[in-house]
Amino acid sequence: GAVVSQHPSWVICKSGTSVKIECRSLDFQATTMFWYRQFPKQSLMLMATSNEGSKATYEQGVEKDKFLINHASLTLSTLTVTSAHPEDSSFYICSARAPSGGLGEQYFGPGTRLTVT
Amino acid sequence: AQSVTQLDSQVPVFEEAPVELRCNYSSSVSVYLFWYVQYPNQGLQLLLKYLSGSTLVKGINGFEAEFNKSQTSFHLRKPSVHISDTAEYFCAVITTGTASKLTFGTGTRLQVTL
Numbered sequence: 001g002a003v004v005s006q007h008p009s010w011v012i013c014k015s016g017t018s019v020k021i022e023c024r025s026l027d028f029q030a031t032t033m034f035w036y037r038q039f040p041k042q043s044l045m046l047m048a049t050s051n052e053g054s055k056a057t058y059e060q061g062v063e064k065d066k067f068l069i070n071h072a073s074l075t076l077s078t079l080t081v082t083s084a085h086p087e088d089s090s091f092y093i094c095s096a097r098a099p100s101g102g103l104g105e106q107y108f109g110p111g112t113r114l115t116v117t
Numbered sequence: 118a119q120s121v122t123q124l125d126s127q128v129p130v131f132e133e134a135p136v137e138l139r140c141n142y143s144s145s146v147s148v149y150l151f152w153y154v155q156y157p158n159q160g161l162q163l164l165l166k167y168l169s170g171s172t173l174v175k176g177i178n179g180f181e182a183e184f185n186k187s188q189t190s191f192h193l194r195k196p197s198v199h200i201s202d203t204a205e206y207f208c209a210v211i212t213t214g215t216a217s218k219l220t221f222g223t224g225t226r227l228q229v230t231l
Contacts, residue, residue, distance in 0.1 A: 004160060009158075041126065041223065043121070043207070043222055043223045043224065044161075044207070044221040046219070093161075095160075095161070106163075107160070108153075108155075108160035108161035108162070109160045110158060110159050111160070
């Protein structure tokens with residue numbers, strides 16, 4: 001099946017620094033990628049949707065200047081958490097949808113755990 | 118707006134016993150329903166989905182779910198679980214007009230023991 005990877009799987013950074021998380025579709029081209037955030041014991045919350053070559057669409061309440069998303073190619077999307085603070089600590093999950101993907105056919109990465117100290 | 122409720126955060130069950138994981142949704146429009154499974158250190162994997170047609174949907178690994186419109190439910194069932202079914206299970210919904218955006222429940226941890 002389709003595989004989506006994320007790197008790094010976990011990262012610890014100091015408050016005020018920026019962190020970049022990569023999401024790659026390994027064996028298919030992803031026209032659309034999604035970024036989610038998951039807090040402990042809570043559901044996945046959609047942060048933004050990105051289409052290759054265009055600006056990401058952010059969900060209400062998500063700061064686009066803080067969470068920079070770049071979908072520069074059909075196999076790579078990046079999420080950069082700028083000027084990270086402890087409250088940004090969370091589990092970030094990306095998913096990708098192939099052009100032929102049916103409704104709900106999203107392939108998920110294993111997630112990245114971010115801890116801001 | 119739509120929402121998904123998974124009332125059970127954890128479900129312990131013995132191997133070879135049947136299991137039901139509950140999912141209820143709220144929406145004022147038509148919905149499409151999904152169950153995803155997340156094994157430790159892996160991404161979410163689609164178990165099954167209901168788009169239309171028969172309300173009983175069969176998925177991978179012997180799981181099935183039944184869409185009940187009157188009760189706004191989409192419970193997941195398996196007649197006999199295995200140790201390898203231990204994982205986190207997420208119910209999700211897409212409503213018409215939301216541009217294929219999935220709304221997830223909070224997840225249910227299925228713990229299968231001998």
